[in-house]
Amino acid sequence: LFFDRPTEPCFMQKGDDKTVFQIPDNFYPEKYKKVGNQLADRFGTDAGRMVPVRNIALPDLSLPQQLPYHNQFSLFVPKHRRMAAKLIDIFMGMRDVEDLQSVCSYCQLRINPYMFNYCLSVAMLHRPDTKGLSPPTLVETFPDKFMDPKVFRRARETSTTAPAGARMPVLIPVNYTASDAEPEQRIAYFREDIGINLHHWHWHLVYPFEAADRAVVDKDRRGELLYYMHQQIIARYNAERLCNNLGFVTRYNDFRGPIAEGYFPKMDSQVASRAWPPRFSGTTIRDLDRPVDQIRSDVSEMETWRDRFIQAIDSGTIVLPNGRTQRLDEETGIDVLANLMESSIISRNRAYYGDLHNMGHVFISYAHDPDHRHLEQFGVMGDPATAMRDPIFYRWHAYVDDIFQRYKATLPAYTRERLDFPGIRVSSIAISGRTPNQFSTQWEQSSVNLARGLDFMPRGAVLARFTHLQHDEFEYTIECDNTTGQAAMGTVRIFLAPTTDQAGNALNFEEQRRLMIELDKFTQGLRPGSNTIRRRSIDSSVTIPYERTFRDESQRPGDAGSAQSADFDFCGCGWPHHMLIPKGTQQGWNCVLFCMITNWNEDRVEQDTVGTCNDAASYCGIRDRRYPDRKPMGFPFDRPAPSTGSLGDFLTPNMTVQNCSIRFTDAVRQRQQR
Numbered sequence: 001l002f003f004d005r006p007t008e009p010c011f012m013q014k015g016d017d018k019t020v021f022q023i024p025d026n027f028y029p030e031k032y033k034k035v036g037n038q039l040a041d042r043f044g045t046d047a048g049r050m051v052p053v054r055n056i057a058l059p060d061l062s063l064p065q066q067l068p069y070h071n072q073f074s075l076f077v078p079k080h081r082r083m084a085a086k087l088i089d090i091f092m093g094m095r096d097v098e099d100l101q102s103v104c105s106y107c108q109l110r111i112n113p114y115m116f117n118y119c120l121s122v123a124m125l126h127r128p129d130t131k132g133l134s135p136p137t138l139v140e141t142f143p144d145k146f147m148d149p150k151v152f153r154r155a156r157e158t159s160t161t162a163p164a165g166a167r168m169p170v171l172i173p174v175n176y177t178a179s180d181a182e183p184e185q186r187i188a189y190f191r192e193d194i195g196i197n198l199h200h201w202h203w204h205l206v207y208p209f210e211a212a213d214r215a216v217v218d219k220d221r222r223g224e225l226l227y228y229m230h231q232q233i234i235a236r237y238n239a240e241r242l243c244n245n246l247g248f249v250t251r252y253n254d255f256r257g258p259i260a261e262g263y264f265p266k267m268d269s270q271v272a273s274r275a276w277p278p279r280f281s282g283t284t285i286r287d288l289d290r291p292v293d294q295i296r297s298d299v300s301e302m303e304t305w306r307d308r309f310i311q312a313i314d315s316g317t318i319v320l321p322n323g324r325t326q327r328l329d330e331e332t333g334i335d336v337l338a339n340l341m342e343s344s345i346i347s348r349n350r351a352y353y354g355d356l357h358n359m360g361h362v363f364i365s366y367a368h369d370p371d372h373r374h375l376e377q378f379g380v381m382g383d384p385a386t387a388m389r390d391p392i393f394y395r396w397h398a399y400v401d402d403i404f405q406r407y408k409a410t411l412p413a414y415t416r417e418r419l420d421f422p423g424i425r426v427s428s429i430a431i432s433g434r435t436p437n438q439f440s441t442q443w444e445q446s447s448v449n450l451a452r453g454l455d456f457m458p459r460g461a462v463l464a465r466f467t468h469l470q471h472d473e474f475e476y477t478i479e480c481d482n483t484t485g486q487a488a489m490g491t492v493r494i495f496l497a498p499t500t501d502q503a504g505n506a507l508n509f510e511e512q513r514r515l516m517i518e519l520d521k522f523t524q525g526l527r528p529g530s531n532t533i534r535r536r537s538i539d540s541s542v543t544i545p546y547e548r549t550f551r552d553e554s555q556r557p558g559d560a561g562s563a564q565s566a567d568f569d570f571c572g573c574g575w576p577h578h579m580l581i582p583k584g585t586q587q588g589w590n591c592v593l594f595c596m597i598t599n600w601n602e603d604r605v606e607q608d609t610v611g612t613c614n615d616a617a618s619y620c621g622i623r624d625r626r627y628p629d630r631k632p633m634g635f636p637f638d639r640p641a642p643s644t645g646s647l648g649d650f651l652t653p654n655m656t657v658q659n660c661s662i663r664f665t666d667a668v669r670q671r672q673q674r
């Protein structure tokens with residue numbers, strides 16, 4: 001109930017089982033004081049269950065309440081971060097679930113709804129006693145962050161004029177943010193995909209960079225995962241660009257020059273009652289001085305931090321707050337650097353290396369109003385739920401990734417001994433399907449229920465129908481020989497990459513390795529002799545199924561919160577399965593499939609993962625566990641191989657490649673309930 005219809009009071013709301021909260025009199029906010037009891041009574045009459053809320057000693061909310069209720073909230077704004085950290089701390093500090101429920105019912109109408117949702121979600125993901133409960137997906141609670149606001153007018157219309165069950169779905173248009181005159185529009189289907197944006201939001205929810213409780217932030221290899229997950233986004237984005245006849249994304253590395261790409265989000269914040277501000281083509285970031293957000297920073301500060309990063313990478317050491325230096329070692333260097341770069345509270349020296357990545361988001365998102373003279377809020381780059389809509393997101397992250405790649409280039413290249421798995425020979429990988437080694441893609445229409453996000457409107461489902469990319473499911477068949485004479489365990493690693501650049505020139509190894517998209521990774525027993533391994537695309541370690549991205553209610557096994565649904569509920573982080581394969585082209589887009597089997601005894605991490613959310617571990621890790629692969633993330637493509645000219649030269653006997661193509665059919669199919 002605390003998530004549903006975010007600005008409606010929780011004591012007015014009814015859950016699906018007709019539960020309402022009975023809150024103590026002193027919890028009513030001023031505006032409801034007079035009517036409060038009557039409201040509760042009114043809704044209480046047909047309530048199946050009244051839940052009395054404990055009257056606890058109330059915490060000090062003065063810091064989080066500094067963010068006005070009807071305002072935007074950004075994790076990237078340092079002041080907002082501090083307020084959120086305080087609120088997360090309050091939620092984490094509650095003795096038990098009942099106290100948490102009390103404090104939430106007190107906070108719900110006093111705290112900015114976006115911040116409340118974020119902090120409660122983080123707390124629920126990290127408190128031991130809320131395991132098995134899950135925050136609903138953000139697109140249901142705040143659909144305004146994901147779609148054209150016209151949808152809400154139509155949703156209001158249909159929910160007021162028709163009873164639930166007789167309502168026509170509301171259609172979300174495709175291609176509504178720009179015309180064909182804007183080349184970047186060709187990949188709007190990727191940038192504005194609801195599932196991709198949900199994944200990004202969820203990732204940052206699982207890996208917050210600030211909280212008073214250090215354990216919430218300090219997770220195994222979290223910096224390295226920040227680097228790798230975003231590196232993969234850029235690799236995937238580049239593949240989509242090539243499929244659409246666009247060149248590789250160019251880094252945003254000149255902070256003094258104009259940003260060629262404009263972006264007009266055409267979204268309204270329902271909470272703040274404001275349109276998300278656009279960025280015109282040719283905008284340049286400027287020094288920030290926004291007292292209201294307590295941000296004062298010059299562009300030169302970004303340049304200073306950048307120079308310090310370059311210095312750290314080139315010298316192989318970072319400077320610590322006490323003036324000493326620390327070597328960046330092969331195993332942990334990338335993790336240390338990424339935590340400095342983001343930066344998170346586990347940065348080894350925030351005072352010196354600053355906050356480059358986050359402030360990049362902030363500078364760009366305020367480029368239209370750097371001194372707040374127009375009283376404008378941040379653009380889409382300021383919110384992880386919306387940032388990936390904007391072309392500049394990819395230019396910024398391509399730049400950030402470049403800094404990490406500069407570091408990776410300082411590491412020793414893998415020798416053939418480190419790559420090989422003696423006695424294991426992979427002879428082929430193939431894709432099943434109507435045409436062998438051809439992936440098929442097309443459009444698909446699916447629905448999402450907006451009801452949870454429609455405040456003060458008649459109850460019942462209102463479906464929004466949207467169009468997204470989809471691929472036909474397929475199966476990998478891998479042929480492999482085990483000549484070790486005994487059973488072995490391997491880690492199978494599957495990647496996909498383009499073969500040529502936009503002009504049709506073959507890619508060399510260095511270009512291609514940075515474009516490798518991880519498709520799957522799994523553990524496999526290998527009998528002595530020949531082995532045929534079959535693996536379904538739907539089981540990918542990168543993705544989560546559609547039903548989980550969108551928390552399709554009809555697919556929900558049991559009541560939310562029951563032990564039975566725990567696995568299902570927790571696993572909201574994961575690349576959306578419908579975006580596993582790039583779009584391809586109607587003629588067929590050439591790509592190469594890569595498969596490698598490494599020695600599981602060297603990769604394994606001893607831990608119990610039973611009952612945990614572990615099926616999208618490649619980009620999301622495993623909840624409360626270590627990252628389940630000892631190899632550097634992105635292995636074996638995480639670093640250059642200077643003497644290797646092409647992918648073919650790179651192959652050791654435990655690797656194989658297969659040329660493939662992706663054929664796109666420009667047709668829309670309706671989603672079938674699985």
Ligand code: CUO
Pocket residue numbers: 200204230357361384387397
């Ligand atoms: Cu995910 Cu910049 O880290 O958006």
